[in-house]
Amino acid sequence: MAKVDRRIVRTQEAIKKAFLELMSEKNFDSITIQDISDRANINRATVYLHYLDKxxxxxxxxxxxxxNMGNLCELDADMDWIGSTVHCMEYLESNYLxxxxxxxxxxxxxxxxxxVEHNIEEFKKDVDITKGKNLGQSEDVVVEFVANAYVGVVEWWLKNGMPYPPREMAEKVGELLERNL
Structure with a gap:
């Protein structure tokens, strides 16, 4: 496996951080590559070296x-919905910006x-409409409902400055997922 040049990683991280900071301050359409390079304290050509455009x-x-979320939040045989959701909420918190x-x-x-589409694909793996509480339901309806509810709750949590710590939020959301999947 080829060794990754740390300078490249640092530059890309600086570009991403500058871009996200700018997006939190102004509309995407008004951000220029020059804005990004100025904020990251690098040359404009360096941004183009790593990315085609904004x-x-x-x-x-x-x-x-x-x-990253897909890998961290994947439900496996050793984990319940709450355990899986803890990883998700912690990732959301650590990448709050x-x-x-x-x-x-x-x-x-x-x-x-x-x-939402990513969550639909993830929840599809766990929906069973052949028995239990979802017997006879449409898989598409159940998955759409759960994915949109999950993303809506995440939006609410972030908009309100994460009023519950990640673990507590994960317990609340994990219980809801267990009830609906």
Whole structure:
């Protein structure tokens, strides 16, 4: 496996941080590559060395966070909904700037739909409409309901400055997921 150059990682992190800070301050459409490079204290050409444009930068950041959440929050045989949700809420807390910017502002309105879609795919793995409380239900309806409810609760939690600590929030949300899946 090739060794990653730490300078490249530091530069990319500076670019992402600058971009997210700018998105929390102003509309995505008004952010320029020059704004990003000024905030990151790097040359404009350096941003282009790593990203095609601000749309590519936004896509890469979103994909990175969705991928990370998918890995951290994946429900496995050793974990219940509450345990899985603890990992998710802790990740949301540690990446508050990103998620609060994406979900609570008008910075990137299509992030919400991508986030919902990701959750739909994850919840599909756990829905069983052949028995129990969801017997006879439409899988699509159950999954849409749960994914949109989950994202809505996350939005509420972030908009309100995370009024419950991650573990307590995870317990509340995990219990709701157990009731509905």
């Amino acid at each position: 749309f590519d930068l936004l896509d890469k950041i979103m994909e990175e966070h969705i991928y 990103f998620f609060s910017t994406m979900l609570t502002s008008e910075g990137a309105p299509y992030f919400r739909s991508r986030f």
